[in-house]
Amino acid sequence: MAATRVNLTADAYMVCLTHALSTEREEVMGLCIGEIDTDKVVHIVSVIILRRSDKRKDRVEISPEQLSFAASEGERLAALLKRPLRVVGWYHSHPHITVWPSHVDVQTQSSYQLLDECFVGLIFSCFNEDKASRQGQIQVTCFQSINQSPEGEAPMYERVEIPLEVMQCDSISPSCMDALVQLPKILSQEEQEAYENAIRAGNGDLLNNIHNGAVYTKAICHLLEVMSGSLLQALEQRLNRNEDIIERLVAERERLMKQLEPTS
Incomplete structure (x- = not known):
């Protein structure tokens, strides 16, 4: 080890x-x-x-x-x-x-x-x-x-x-954010590659093409449901949390600035 x-x-x-x-x-x-x-x-x-x-x-x-x-x-x-x-x-x-x-x-x-x-x-x-x-x-x-x-x-x-x-970290690094953004794209590319391989293996058979197209569409819809939607929701929640933190920090700054003002 x-x-x-x-x-x-x-x-x-x-x-x-x-x-x-x-x-x-x-x-x-x-x-x-x-x-x-x-x-x-x-x-x-x-x-x-x-x-x-x-x-x-x-x-x-x-x-x-x-x-x-x-x-x-x-x-x-x-x-x-x-x-x-x-x-x-x-x-x-x-x-x-x-x-x-x-x-x-x-x-x-x-x-x-x-x-x-x-x-x-x-x-x-x-x-x-x-x-x-x-x-x-x-x-x-x-x-x-x-x-x-x-x-x-x-x-x-x-x-x-x-x-x-x-x-623990307070923010998402740019590289990790890029990875999150690329994830649905990469998974979609995998599904597209599997679909194209199935089409080539089907030798132009109409029923096989219809079936493979339906499977591909279902897979893409599943990705949108489990990945893009939930990921967007998570990022929106993080944005709301960060906005709350900014609001509290601004209020704290104003409070401290008032304490620094000379008393009349």
């Missing part, structure tokens, strides 16, 4: 969670942008949402081109914010299953750690119900892989849980 702890900003956490809750049919995946200090504490400040090349209920894959794009995006943010930012981890969702990483997750994590020993993995388990309270619950874990095999033998990797803390 190389990383000692992970600090995840609240706005980056919100983006990851919003992405994880966007679908309960397949897993989603993205990459984490941040920096690593001298104590090997990983500070995650933003995320990059990537288009999936393979969508399954129990597995998710992205293309090498997407990984290259993420590395370039990390360099762009580093230059913009004048901080040593880079890709420091990955996250994916576990809809309807436990939060613990599968053997495939552990193996994938081990391959990432070959490039960076402090590289971490986050898993968001969602769409599960607590049996006692019968309420929905969301769980998050952070892990790395460790080889438990003796030297000279075939590697056997096991997960090691890394302490994770969500750090």
Whole structure:
């Protein structure tokens, strides 16, 4: 184990969670942008949402081109914010299953750690119900892989849980806001690509084309319902809260300015 702890900003956490809750049919995946200090504490400040090349209920894959794009995006943010930012981890969702990483997750994590020993993995388990309270619950874990095999033998990797803390922040960073805005667009692109592949596979059959068109329309309407509407509502609530804060601060400023006025 190389990383000692992970600090995840609240706005980056919100983006990851919003992405994880966007679908309960397949897993989603993205990459984490941040920096690593001298104590090997990983500070995650933003995320990059990537288009999936393979969508399954129990597995998710992205293309090498997407990984290259993420590395370039990390360099762009580093230059913009004048901080040593880079890709420091990955996250994916576990809809309807436990939060613990599968053997495939552990193996994938081990391959990432070959490039960076402090590289971490986050898993968001969602769409599960607590049996006692019968309420929905969301769980998050952070892990790395460790080889438990003796030297000279075939590697056997096991997960090691890394302490994770969500750090409070008063605003949404521009990079996290951009990720939230891009999320519905990326999910729509995935649905469009699936629709076009189905049309090509149908060889021009009219009934198949009608069926695929209806499925595509339903998928886009679902995205508008669960993503765009709820995201807009959340941002409007945050705007209202910020306006209330500004109003209180202005009133406090006026009160203090009156106290500074010389008494007659």
